[in-house]
Amino acid sequence: MRYFAVLGEELNYRRAAERLYITQPALSTAIKQLEHQLGVLLLRRNTREVALTELGAAWLPKVRKALRGIDSAVEDLIALSAQYRRIRLGYLIGTGADLVFRLVRHFESAHPEITVEPKEFDFSDPTAGLADGSTEVAIIRPPVDLPEHRMFILDAESWMACLPRDHHLAHRTELTTAELLDEPVVVAPSTAGRWRDYWMAMDARDGKPPTIAAVAATYEEETTTIARGLGISFTSEASARLYDRQGIVYVPITDRPPSYTALAWHPAGLSHEAAELVRHVREEWGFGEGQATERPATYY
Template structure:
């Protein structure tokens, strides 16, 4: 049993919905389902009743939930105290950020942090789409501003801001003159995507969750916004991205998504490492997150250059 499994149980026990719990934890639903099953199998118990319509705590799960919540609160408090007592708020703090992700927000945070902790030197490091965790996965950075979903269960996170999904089209695209377009109308279009190393993050921006059995046609692989915009300007394909990004080339249109009412916010986050069951050292700074909302299968609106 790990702290990660306990945190997953606590969030699912509160939300009683796999989709909402996964989004709150910034992981995929299959990853959450697997972790809960492993926890149940480890103890030989059933903590949730599941069917196609709902998720509910069993009597055992309901009795255990407040105890787990109390234990997790105690762990977080102990970790915070360890950071304070160990004097780790000195030295260098490496802050990663995904290219084009909240750069203005990052530098505001850096200025405030350096004013509050003058003994800490902040080193911002930019990452391209090949590593959507911005260095957190391999320990290159301690804190990062990123856009989920990524599989980083041993991290704490906090929402900082919100962004909207958009679809980017070449100027001469067949739908560029429309004022409303459903995502499903674009699923057969060739698409520009991130490298395979981006994993679940790549799948998300390929809209794999709404494709069903319709595999995407990959038009080009791009690790940077510049490569992505160049491929779309050449008419190779489309892409899905966010509103808050660098200016687009003249040969492109972009479309704002109108959010589907049942859809939950999708979050981009600034997050910091925290110890797992093996007692890893936490990051030196507090956690944070940037949120953006996805249209899902809803309607994308407001076409403009």
């Protein structure tokens, strides 16, 4: 309809195409498709001139009015969206439970004009929406397959082994990684990529593949599977606090480097609101000396 309105004013395909920033053949095709769809002839054309038909001339003012209504509606939407400032914050299941709500309350208290919209993601997407752009900023557990993203560390935790309560190692007060490598392991979905390998302790296996007992996308699935005696998992202190249940025990693993929780984002194209959140957490949140150093999101 917009193409028709411009062509109806210019009555010249070259000038109309220039105004619309398209080619003349594209404009001609679009007008023919419109006429075919409506089942009417709107313009008469020959090698010398273009003219509106009687129907085209009668319809043109109505098209202009309709387009003004559309333009006005778009302008209204833009004005409304300017008043509705929001941040799409992702967090990995279990990861954000200790931090996300505290972070949201703290930030919204300092910036009441901005709404933070948290969204939880399971193990199938450890980037918590950063990979597909459904979130702008996310609380994650690195490493993740996002080499262009940046992050800084919010917290560090020790590794834990989650075992069936009747497992032969369940009575121990601590374990080493080597003692667990031959155990069947409950793992994240394959879409988790590098993050899945990290939580299978692949770096300690010397190329020997793990025995995969089951795949789980949530802590509920993981702990249920382990309680059934099907396998073990490598996990974090947070899961031991938040997902304790009958049938399982958690035992500290003493020789693994810390597992980190981090705030991650892509430095290009960050909205003003999301950039303000990153700045706020970095400069004002107070996670401890040296923790606000930026690192690649692939770091661990």
